[in-house]
Each structure stands twice: as C-alpha cells, then as structure tokens.
Amino acid sequence: MTSQPDNRDAAAWAQPVDRLKVSDVAPGGRNINISGRRQTSPIQGFGRMWQKTYRAPLGGVDKTPQQVIEVWKQHFPEFWPKGNSFFAPLAGIAPGEVAALDLAMPGGLKLSTGVLVLYADDESFTLMTPQGHMFAGWITFSAFAEDGVTFAQAQVLMRASDPMYELGMTFGGHGKEDLHWTHTLRSLQTHLGGEGEITTQSVCVDRGRQWSKATNIWHNAGIRSGIYMTAAPIRMFARPFRRGG
Amino acid sequence: MTDTTIRRLEVRAPSPGCSVIELAGEVTGASEAALSDAYDRAATPGTRAVVLDFGSLEYMNSSGIGLLVTLLVRANRNHQRMLAFGLSEHYRQIFELTRLDEAIAIHETEDAALAAAA
Numbered sequence: 001m002t003s004q005p006d007n008r009d010a011a012a013w014a015q016p017v018d019r020l021k022v023s024d025v026a027p028g029g030r031n032i033n034i035s036g037r038r039q040t041s042p043i044q045g046f047g048r049m050w051q052k053t054y055r056a057p058l059g060g061v062d063k064t065p066q067q068v069i070e071v072w073k074q075h076f077p078e079f080w081p082k083g084n085s086f087f088a089p090l091a092g093i094a095p096g097e098v099a100a101l102d103l104a105m106p107g108g109l110k111l112s113t114g115v116l117v118l119y120a121d122d123e124s125f126t127l128m129t130p131q132g133h134m135f136a137g138w139i140t141f142s143a144f145a146e147d148g149v150t151f152a153q154a155q156v157l158m159r160a161s162d163p164m165y166e167l168g169m170t171f172g173g174h175g176k177e178d179l180h181w182t183h184t185l186r187s188l189q190t191h192l193g194g195e196g197e198i199t200t201q202s203v204c205v206d207r208g209r210q211w212s213k214a215t216n217i218w219h220n221a222g223i224r225s226g227i228y229m230t231a232a233p234i235r236m237f238a239r240p241f242r243r244g245g
Numbered sequence: 246m247t248d249t250t251i252r253r254l255e256v257r258a259p260s261p262g263c264s265v266i267e268l269a270g271e272v273t274g275a276s277e278a279a280l281s282d283a284y285d286r287a288a289t290p291g292t293r294a295v296v297l298d299f300g301s302l303e304y305m306n307s308s309g310i311g312l313l314v315t316l317l318v319r320a321n322r323n324h325q326r327m328l329a330f331g332l333s334e335h336y337r338q339i340f341e342l343t344r345l346d347e348a349i350a351i352h353e354t355e356d357a358a359l360a361a362a363a
Binding site: 007009012014039042049051118124140155157206 | 308
C-alpha cells in the first residue's frame with residue numbers, strides 16, 4: 001500500500017462499516033429497515049443510473065458557503081416536505097451517523113428506512129442509502145459561490161434499488177423526487193431570506209438495468225414497512241405475552 | 246465552486262490495450278471536466294483496461310467518488326475493465342465503505358494491476 005503524505009479528508013469520511021448500526025433513534029423515528037443493512041452505492045442498484053442536480057441561488061443572502069452548510073445541517077429535517085420525516089442523528093449530521101427516515105407513500109403508507117452520513121465537511125455533506133431504500137446511491141448537499149452569489153445544491157447519484165422501485169420511479173417517482181428536493185431547497189432559501197429560481201437538471205448516466213440486482217427486492221423497505229404496519233395489531237395483542245412484557 | 250482542482254491529468258499507455266490515468270492532487274466535483282478529458286484520452290480504440298493510479302492523490306471528497314462511479318459506467322459501456330493501484334489505507338477504506346471495491350479491482354502496485362489487466 002502506498003503511504004501518502006496526508007489525508008486532509010480523513011475526518012470528513014465515515015469510518016468503515018460493513019452494515020449499519022443504530023444506537024439511538026431520535027424521538028418519533030423507528031429503527032426499521034436500518035440496522036444490519038449494508039450501505040449501497042449506485043453500483044449495487046438495479047435501475048437506470050441518474051444524476052440529478054437541484055440548484056438554488058441564494059440571492060441577497062450575505063452568507064459564505066460554509067455558513068449555509070452550517071444552517072442546512074442544523075435545520076435539515078425542517079426543510080423536508082410535509083408527510084416526510086428525517087429523524088436526525090442525536091449527534092447531528094456527522095460522518096458515520098445514521099438517521100431514520102419515514103417517507104410518504106401512496107395510500108397513506110409510510111416507508112421506513114434510513115441513511116448513513118457518508119461524508120461531511122464544512123462545504124458539503126453526503127447521505128448514502130442502505131439496502132431496501134428506494135434508491136441505491138447517495139445525495140450530496142453542498143454550497144458554493146459563483147459570480148458573487150452563493151448557491152445551495154443537492155445532487156443525487158442513484159439507481160432504483162429493485163424492479164418494483166424502478167417501476168415506481170418511471171411512473172411518477174422521479175417527479176415526486178424532484179418535488180421533494182425542490183421543496184427542500186426552497187425551504188432553505190426562504191429560511192435564509194434568499195431569492196432566485198431553482199433549477200433541476202437530470203442526466204441518465206446509464207440507461208442499462210442491472211438484472212443481476214433484481215433480487216434486491218428481498219430487502220424492499222416499502223414492502224417490509226407495509227408488512228410491519230399490517231402486523232401492528234398482532235404485535236399489540238402479543239405484547240402482554242412477551243417475556244418481561 | 247473552487248477551481249483549485251481543475252488541471253490536466255496525466256495519461257499513459259504502459260502496455261498495449263491498457264491505459265493509466267494518474268489521479269494527482271485533488272479529486273472533487275470540480276474535477277469532472279479534467280477526469281472526463283483524461284478518460285477520453287485513455288480510452289483509445291483497442292483499450293481493454295483503464296487503470297487508475299492513486300499514488301499522488303492528496304484529497305478526495307464524496308463528489309470525487311461520484312465521478313469515479315460515472316467513469317466506471319463509461320468504461321463498462323465500452324467493455325473496458327477498470328482497476329486501481331496506489332491507494333493508501335485511507336482511500337482503500339473509502340473504496341470499501343462506498344463498495345466501489347466490488348467493481349474496481351484494487352492492486353498494490355502498477356505492475357500487479359497491469360498483470361491483472363493483461
């Protein structure tokens with residue numbers, strides 16, 4: 001192995017993990033479909049690979065990119081659209097922390113999953129998805145200055161995790177995702193008192209589907225969340241009979 | 246965005262059908278054009294393997310890892326293998342964390358990477 005002079009980025013990356021572990025979930029969050037799941041990059045996904053870039057100018061905001069990221073990390077859950085919940089790690093958005101998510105699905109269902117904070121420095125942070133999440137990949141939130149204006153950006157690199165999610169993404173899922181991140185950026189923009197048109201750019205990086213990954217459906221958090229919710233009455237009935245219950 | 250990372254990357258062809266891209270300095274989102282240009286020069290007709298040399302890498306963030314994924318897609322599309330060598334323990338761990346090591350074969354030295362690519 002090569003010894004390199006320094007790794008300035010070392011503190012910004014999560015420590016190596018084989019599977020996600022959740023020690024404490026923020027109040028309201030559920031550790032469902034998170035613990036024991038492996039993190040997934042776009043390489044492990046099934047569907048077409050997309051790179052989507054959502055960008056919001058923060059016109060009139062006198063903040064550096066670092067200050068914008070600081071605010072974004074602190075208030076991240078507040079900027080999400082209604083019906084979707086991000087239960088921030090108790091230690092905040094820091095490398096290696098795991099957050100629980102509840103995402104609104106059609107029919108009033110909630111999809112419970114999580115994300116690993118893969119990378120976080122003072123100009124960006126990246127969330128990586130686990131097995132069972134709608135997509136395999138990561139999303140990077142960053143801020144930068146261009147021509148005297150500070151911009152906030154969310155960039156997704158993903159493949160739908162399995163055939164069912166790919167179908168869902170094709171029939172409305174991509175649009176829903178666009179709305180989700182546009183709403184998030186607009187909320188950040190409003191919070192900071194900025195203005196400017198939010199832009200979206202979607203690029204299909206790979207049109208091919210990875211059929212060898214079709215078995216990812218076994219971990220599908222949507223299906224498992226549905227089973228969990230359906231089984232809630234049974235769990236309630238069985239609670240008194242559990243050891244120590 | 247910072248432009249300190251935008252610079253031309255060295256590309257060489259140490260053996261027939263095999264090209265090496267030297268990832269020197271910083272690899273971040275701002276390296277997209279430089280990395281794409283390097284791949285265009287590396288992926289000549291007849292190139293069967295593209296080898297990434299991490300020996301002089303000083304800094305890489307998550308956007309940089311994303312660029313490697315898109316590079317891998319281009320290589321796969323062109324039926325080329327992608328290999329890597331010269332990773333420090335730190336970057337090897339990042340490859341494992343991001344599971345890039347499942348698609349980009351990691352080798353200790355250039356000779357080992359070239360032998361595997363042959």
